[in-house]
Amino acid sequence: MNVKEAIETRRAYRSLEDVEITDELLDDLALSASLAPSCFNYQPWRYVFVSDKAILEKMHEALSQGNEWAHKASLIIAVFSQKDLDCVIKDREYFLFDTGMATAFLILRATELGLVAHPIAGYSPKKVREILGIPEEMTVITLVIVGKKSEELNPVLSEDQVNREKARPERKSRSEFVYMNKYQ
């Protein structure tokens, strides 16, 4: 699968089934994230890879309503960082940007490996910190829910979520977000 194919194949699917989480897979995902560019090569991203069944179950308590589908995760990746780990140039704080890029690399590699890697914002960062021992000063930016796509629709999905399982949500057209030569 080339990069374009990975970009086009990636979807935030919500009907998941179990997949085996090997150390080789975790090495591969970590390496893919680590090769992302970052300001001064500061590499501000931090991850907790959760594959232990008991801790995965505890993580269910941290998920918001509407994210019950994530109970089927075989791996949950907590993505976190803090301002001081990366460049701050006047009002520009790069930690979120750089961590986002590394996480996008990880997600695309997971896609290439035939997995679903679905980032979410619907969780309690406080509970995630408590469960995983992440210090207060770190921002828990996202959880990436990893599994294998199931052909069976997850019965907990809402009608809207079912529709989004079947077709990719619409995107803005180029003219809505690309400006040529000058912003206008």
Ligand SMILES: Cc1cc2nc3c(=O)[nH]c(=O)nc-3n(C[C@H](O)[C@H](O)[C@H](O)COP(=O)(O)O)c2cc1C
């Ligand atoms: C920062 C972020 C937060 C998201 N939060 C949630 C979430 O809490 N629950 C969920 O089901 N999907 C969540 N998503 C997935 C988006 O809804 C999804 O990526 C978007 O609808 C586009 O669909 P696609 O990724 O399949 O193309 C999130 C995605 C991102 C990048």
